Each structure stands twice: as structure tokens, then as C-alpha cells.
Amino acid sequence: MSVLDYRGLAALDAVVEQGGFERAATALSITQSAVSHRLRALEEATGELLVIRSQPPQATARGHRLIAHYRQVLLLEAGLNAQAPEPAALPQLAIASNADSAATWLLEALASVLTEPACRVDVLLDDQDQTLRQLREGRVVGCITSSPDAVAGTSVVSLGIMSYRCVATPVFARRWFPDGLNPQSAAKAPAVIYNRSDTLHARYLAQMGLNENVPHSYFPSSEGFVAFVQAGFGYGMAPVIQVREELADGRLLDLAPGTQVDVALYWHRWNIETALTRTLNDAIVATAAKWLQQDRASIL
Known part of the structure; x- marks a missing residue:
């Protein structure tokens, strides 16, 4: 053609x-x-x-x-438009993100392209191991992912590390883990996992030398997941930046202090240079640097 x-x-x-x-x-x-x-x-x-x-x-x-x-052409055309477009004609930036980033720091980054407003956004949520597929298929202009492998026609930059701890309420811990997190208690205690694509809990148990097959519920909402744990319905892997206050004041307990799962996150984006995409890319990287670990040291 x-x-x-x-x-x-x-x-x-x-x-x-x-x-x-x-x-x-x-x-x-x-x-x-x-x-x-x-x-x-x-x-x-x-x-x-x-x-x-x-x-x-x-x-x-x-x-x-x-x-x-x-969509790349639309972005380039929007970059050539010197005058502010009407609201109905605002360009749309679609990005894919893991739910935990969306629940914690992503909105702060998106504010840079929303406040004027300069564009509309379409945020697609998926597991951090799956978001890169959205970029490969052309559904999004950028994605937050755990994969460092670049896709043809895109660029990738490291954002930092999101650390996860295995947490529960004190009441839950006393009932289900009176002798700590061990093979016997893990085989009986009800866990909560984000969704069927989420491998964090299995990775944590394997890291602890425990059987990965444990009784569990699914709750595919980042905020709802933490609320599920806080309600005492299960224990699970929560990002430290989301439960820092609860861990500090004792509302939640780290079931195995000193043990965590670190997930390195990366920002992949199309190689499209416009004022709008530059603003978005710079904001994503700068905001992530404020919230995420930049090394393996503890953040508590």
C-alpha cells in the first residue's frame, strides 16, 4: 500500500x-x-x-x-499545532501501568500534561510483567514495566525499584502465624493475591523456601488489596510506599522483617519527540525518582 x-x-x-x-x-x-x-x-x-x-x-x-x-501521526500533528486545541480536540496519550504505580505516584507525574489541560489520558492497568505487550501492540505510547528489554522503535529508561513486604494485621498474625511464617502456618493461612497474573506472592514464598501453593483469595484493586489485608481477611504482598504509615504505627506487621521482593521498573516509550511527549517522559522519570528506591538499600 x-x-x-x-x-x-x-x-x-x-x-x-x-x-x-x-x-x-x-x-x-x-x-x-x-x-x-x-x-x-x-x-x-x-x-x-x-x-x-x-x-x-x-x-x-x-x-x-x-x-x-x-496514533503516532496524531501525536506529531498535535505537536505542530501552536494554538491550544478545543477540549474535544485534545490529543490523547494512552499509557500502560501496573496498578501499584497508578495507586501511588503516577497521578503526580500525569499532572504535568493534564493541568492546562494539554491532553487527555487513557491509563490501561495490567501486571508489571504484562504491560509491555500493550506497547508492542501499539495500544499505548508508553508503559511502566518490569522488563528492561527494549522494543523496536522505542526507548527505555530505568525508573527505580518498588519493594514489597509480606504484611498482615496484628490480630491476623497472632491467629495464623503464632510461631511465625513457616511451612505449617503458610499451608493454612488465607493469603490474598492481586490477580491470576500476579506472581509476587509465589516469588516471595519461594524466596522463603516455602510451598507456593497456599489458600488464597483474589482482589484485583491496588487500594482494595490493602483494604482487604487491613480488614484482617488475609495476608499479602504490599508495596512499602503504599503501607509505610501502617507499618510505622503498627496497624500492619511485616511477617518476615528484612525479607522483601524488589521489582525493578522501567519506562518504555515510542521514539516520538513532541513537546507533549517530552513533558510526559520527563515527569514520569522525575516523579518515579522521588518515590521509588534508586538502590537496594532499605527504605524503612
């Missing part, structure tokens, strides 16, 4: 982003049949299927690459 049809790319992006042809039509202020026609014309021009007609529609690998290209 020698010349890209940007009306077709806009339709492709809208169908996937909005989750359907009807919503895409509303977002683009055209008819549903026009969306279908533009997408079909784009697929005929590329000679490939770009969207799997499921519920909701899913982009194919080529579709994701074209969406990524289209």
Missing part, C-alpha cells in the same frame, strides 16, 4: 478503541455504514484482515501496527 488512507485508519482505531462499529460511528460523527466502508476499503488496500469481527472487535497483529502508526 503506497499511500495510507487516514480516514480508514481513523475508522480502524475507533472500532477497536470504542469496542464496536456503532460506537465508532458516534465517535467519528459518521454513519455506521461509513465506518464499515472505510474499514473494508483499508483492508482491501492492505490485502489483510485488520479487525476480527468479534464482540468486542479485536485488531489483528497488522491492525495493531497500523493503529500505532496512526
Whole structure:
């Protein structure tokens, strides 16, 4: 395909982003049949299927690459616009983040591109081991991930270390761990894990030489996870920066003082240089430096 049809790319992006042809039509202020026609014309021009007609529609690998290209072009065009756009025309920056970063320091970083406002944001939450996939598929302009491996067309910078401790309330600890965290107590005590992709608890138990198969609940919310533990329903791995005060005043106990799981975080971003992306990238790195460990020393 020698010349890209940007009306077709806009339709492709809208169908996937909005989750359907009807919503895409509303977002683009055209008819549903026009969306279908533009997408079909784009697929005929590329000679490939770009969207799997499921519920909701899913982009194919080529579709994701074209969406990524289209969003990069939109960012570049926004950077060329010297005048402040109308609110409805504000560019959108989509980024992927682990939930614990989103619950603690990420909003402070995003304030730099939201206060004027300079753009809109779309924050996609996933496990820190999974967010890089969002960047590879072109869904986001940047991601916070535990992987240091760069993707073609992107840059990567180290953000720091997020440390996790195994915590519980004093009442929970007295009931379930009267003799400390050991093979017998771990086999019976109810744990809480963020979601099925979360490996932190298993990594911690393996590090302690304990069986990774323990009774557990799932609670896929960073704030809700900590509230779950504080309510005495389970014990689990919490980021130190999120429970520092609770550990200091005794509302939560570290079940194995001196033992933690350190997760190194990295910021991956498209190699797109505009005033907006530079502001976002600088803010992400600077804010992370304030909140995250920059070495392996204890932060308590």
C-alpha cells in the first residue's frame, strides 16, 4: 500500500478503541455504514484482515501496527499545532501501568500534561510483567514495566525499584502465624493475591523456601488489596510506599522483617519527540525518582 488512507485508519482505531462499529460511528460523527466502508476499503488496500469481527472487535497483529502508526501521526500533528486545541480536540496519550504505580505516584507525574489541560489520558492497568505487550501492540505510547528489554522503535529508561513486604494485621498474625511464617502456618493461612497474573506472592514464598501453593483469595484493586489485608481477611504482598504509615504505627506487621521482593521498573516509550511527549517522559522519570528506591538499600 503506497499511500495510507487516514480516514480508514481513523475508522480502524475507533472500532477497536470504542469496542464496536456503532460506537465508532458516534465517535467519528459518521454513519455506521461509513465506518464499515472505510474499514473494508483499508483492508482491501492492505490485502489483510485488520479487525476480527468479534464482540468486542479485536485488531489483528497488522491492525495493531497500523493503529500505532496512526496514533503516532496524531501525536506529531498535535505537536505542530501552536494554538491550544478545543477540549474535544485534545490529543490523547494512552499509557500502560501496573496498578501499584497508578495507586501511588503516577497521578503526580500525569499532572504535568493534564493541568492546562494539554491532553487527555487513557491509563490501561495490567501486571508489571504484562504491560509491555500493550506497547508492542501499539495500544499505548508508553508503559511502566518490569522488563528492561527494549522494543523496536522505542526507548527505555530505568525508573527505580518498588519493594514489597509480606504484611498482615496484628490480630491476623497472632491467629495464623503464632510461631511465625513457616511451612505449617503458610499451608493454612488465607493469603490474598492481586490477580491470576500476579506472581509476587509465589516469588516471595519461594524466596522463603516455602510451598507456593497456599489458600488464597483474589482482589484485583491496588487500594482494595490493602483494604482487604487491613480488614484482617488475609495476608499479602504490599508495596512499602503504599503501607509505610501502617507499618510505622503498627496497624500492619511485616511477617518476615528484612525479607522483601524488589521489582525493578522501567519506562518504555515510542521514539516520538513532541513537546507533549517530552513533558510526559520527563515527569514520569522525575516523579518515579522521588518515590521509588534508586538502590537496594532499605527504605524503612
